[in-house]
Amino acid sequence: MELSKFTAQKIVQKMMEVIPYNINVMDEDGIIIGSGDIKRVGDAHEGARKAIENCAINEVYDDKEGMKPGVNEPIILKDKVIGVIGITGHPDEVRRFSKLVRVTAVLLIEQAKANEEVQNKRLNMQKFYQELAHRKNEYDEEFYEKAKSYGLDITKKCQTIVVDGDLNSKEFKRICQGYSNYFDLENNKTVFFITNDHEYNTVLNNLKDSKVVNKISLGGQQDIAAVSLENAQMAMEFGMKMKPSYKIYNYEEFKFFIHLSYDNKESLVSLFANLDKSGNNIELIETLQAYIEENGDINNVANKLNIHRNTLNYRLERIHKLTGKNPKTFLELFELLYGLIWR
Template sequence: MEWITKELAQEIVTRTMDIIPYNINVMNEHGVIIGSGEHDRVDHIHDGAMLVIQKQETLIIHHKQAKKLKGVKPGINLPILFQDKMVGVVGITGIPAEVKNYGKLVKMTAEMLLQQAFLLESMQWKERVKEEVMNELLNNASVPHSAIVDRANMIGIDLSIRRVAVIIQLTIKETNQDHHKLRKSIVASLQSVLTEADLLSDFSFPTLVLLKRIHLKEQSWNRSFTLTELTHLQTMLNQHKDITYKIAMGHDSAVVSESFQRAKQTLQTGCALFPEKSLYDYFDMSLPVLLSQLPSKSELQSFFSLLVAQDENGELQETLTSFIEQNGELNRVADSLFIHRNTLRYRLDKIKKLTGKDPKHTKELFELYISMLLYRIQP
């Protein structure tokens, strides 16, 4: 395994030469110079480094010794250790008496940068595995196969935990040009209010996908608790003035991909019916979501279409909507529309005349409601 890449070696050289006024060389575990302030020395064997590797200890090279060794100048060469293993050598070129005091500083710098690079690579690898696991969960219509379960276990993801799919669709205002910085800021904000069992993916940014751990109450999904958690996400998103957003939650399902599909359908339907809202829940919208899956231009849609065609100022549509929202209670409907009850009765009769459906009859009101939903979902 190559512990120190040429890119990392040159970074070690650059960082340390910013601190001390001497040339720095970095050699790999084979004694080859892979980073140096003297670029013509790169890719050459350094015999001094070979001796350090053989003896596993620091080597001071004086002028006379340097003449006898290949690719070597006077100075000091020190082993680079990582996880108690020697993975390379760092050398300082110069008169030994002058440079030896810098040895520990240069060695510490090299090992610190190696540790940082390793941690970054580990984080990136973990993110790649998480993306692979989430992609499998979101797109596979069956229980994840053993290989995915094993990979999830490798990075500490317990797939036995029940989760619900949540889609967070962001719209970035044109004034913000640095999408990468905004992406990191938003993800960091959301992660601050999520638990370790929650899985957040930003691979389709500006759309985020969250697999939210659900809490149980008497063995059933405590949906109200999850909704409260989503309001916390809204609070965090509201702090970002460069975006607007829509959040849609699917249903509790043993198969994550089914919950994800419901979340997508809920988002699409919610935006069509309630564009003023920012949070949509499949549980509250299951009927319109299911209707949205019907073939377009359903016959049921024709009732409301007839009404729209003869309702130039939209007052009949407004009246029907209020009548449904107020459960047909005439006084409350009239109050919400600021009209007299007689005016309300006139409008309801007109709706019946235009559509052939009487809003005051429960079955026919339901048909009108379905027709209205279909019209708005499938205009």
């Protein structure tokens, strides 16, 4: 194990809080990498080098050959000298602190090593979920085993749940407790990977009931997790345009619209050019969305928007005039819907 500068300086700070002497920490080559006298960092320490060479405590009683009086004790881990602890002062005065400093240093070094191992494990886990979220080719045995080590059986079909909301809140973190197979996406959303039906229903119900969750999207069962994730992301993208007031979007519900394609989508998008230039464009878009959500039921749409039926009809006529498409005509409404999606 290598003794880092960060850990060395931490040892110095901790020990100088309780010991009234300067502490130096040297690496395996006798170079000062931590010190109460910051100007000495980077200097060679001859007392430390002798302690390393003899693998034993080196005591210096007088100023000589660039050495100050003090006690220099090697730090030995697994029969290897990884550094030296030096206490500046007359050996008869500081010797009694030497063992305490060395034991504390070893504890701090082992703690740093344990923290590094935890961090590496966390990074490896994130790398796995990153690959799981993007890998669309067939899994190999090594990947199956890696997934299993994280408690995920991808020999079974995988279902994904994509969540949007206040993901840093205590309530959301509480939902995540006890379930490790989730991953934070680049667009401030979180995806849950699940291969167990009971677990899927439990997580979904908890998310449904949560006030900090704004939107939930379901990708359906797939042999490849990344495909389910892509489905869930597309379902949320389409769902928020087609049914913005809904909380849950299921890929199966929007599958037809997602798979439907046009050679030239620009003509659909251009339907909204005049509408977007109007002063009340947001109001008209919201009206169209509500009209779609309520399946064209005038009373329900008016109630949803909290407006009079006459106001609603005026807005629909306005949409017709600006886009050239009548929302009350099924096929033209379909064109408006797809123009809205690709807008």
